Amino acid sequence: MKLYGFGHSRSFRDLWALEECGLKYEYVPTALRVDDSQDNSAKHPDYLALNVQGKVPTLVDGPLVLTESIAILYYIARRAPESGLLPRTDTPGYAKIDELMCFILAELEQPLWSKGKHVFALPEEQRIPQMLETAKFEFSKAVNALDHLLDDNEFAIGSSFSIVDICLAQTFNWAIRFEFDVPEKYQALRDRHYQRPATVRALAVIE
Numbered sequence: 001m002k003l004y005g006f007g008h009s010r011s012f013r014d015l016w017a018l019e020e021c022g023l024k025y026e027y028v029p030t031a032l033r034v035d036d037s038q039d040n041s042a043k044h045p046d047y048l049a050l051n052v053q054g055k056v057p058t059l060v061d062g063p064l065v066l067t068e069s070i071a072i073l074y075y076i077a078r079r080a081p082e083s084g085l086l087p088r089t090d091t092p093g094y095a096k097i098d099e100l101m102c103f104i105l106a107e108l109e110q111p112l113w114s115k116g117k118h119v120f121a122l123p124e125e126q127r128i129p130q131m132l133e134t135a136k137f138e139f140s141k142a143v144n145a146l147d148h149l150l151d152d153n154e155f156a157i158g159s160s161f162s163i164v165d166i167c168l169a170q171t172f173n174w175a176i177r178f179e180f181d182v183p184e185k186y187q188a189l190r191d192r193h194y195q196r197p198a199t200v201r202a203l204a205v206i207e
């Protein structure tokens with residue numbers, strides 16, 4: 001399996017899951033926002049042939065190519081059922097995991113990405129500086145909603161570590177790096193999960 005990624009970006013979710021699952025993989029550091037003269041650029045034609053948007057992550061496993069971080073997380077977890085990152089599909093716990101993953105993607109990470117887009121990702125003429133206050137407002141609304149969706153214990157859902165914990169911790173790490181207001185309990189969640197042996201190994205890959 002080959003994972004194309006960049007630092008602490010969304011690709012880190014998948015790198016971390018590969019380490020949790022103990023699967024064999026090759027990590028390919030991919031440069032964002034550099035032109036295609038650089039071999040490892042996400043704009044290089046060879047990379048665009050895999051990922052038409054020129055984004056990370058991309059996972060290649062034989063003939064399978066996946067280009068969405070959440071789909072890749074599910075795929076990795078299903079490839080290693082013994083990891084416990086996903087429960088059986090016919091359980092309420094699995095449905096709650098689906099719900100939380102949709103929430104993270106649609107509500108929690110969007111304000112973070114709005115800031116990224118309007119600070120560096122969009123062409124300059126498309127950026128709207130006033131978006132930044134709106135993004136902060138939307139993030140705090142999503143965080144308040146999250147309080148009601150999570151189980152009140154060590155893990156997001158049920159009594160074991162799952163793909164939701166990976167996704168939440170990476171998303172809060174992103175929020176902290178982007179200087180959003182992150183309540184102490186979610187800073188602590190990030191700190192706790194970023195001390196796991198698999199996380200530490202994944203961090204060593206990108207550093």
Ligand SMILES: N[C@@H](CCC(=O)N[C@@H](CS)C(=O)NCC(=O)O)C(=O)O
Pocket residue numbers: 009010011032033054055056057067068069070121
């Ligand atoms: N929905 C996609 C989003 C992928 C995405 O936007 N990745 C960012 C890094 S986190 C990227 O590659 N940005 C490069 C760019 O916008 O030029 C996913 O979750 O994988």
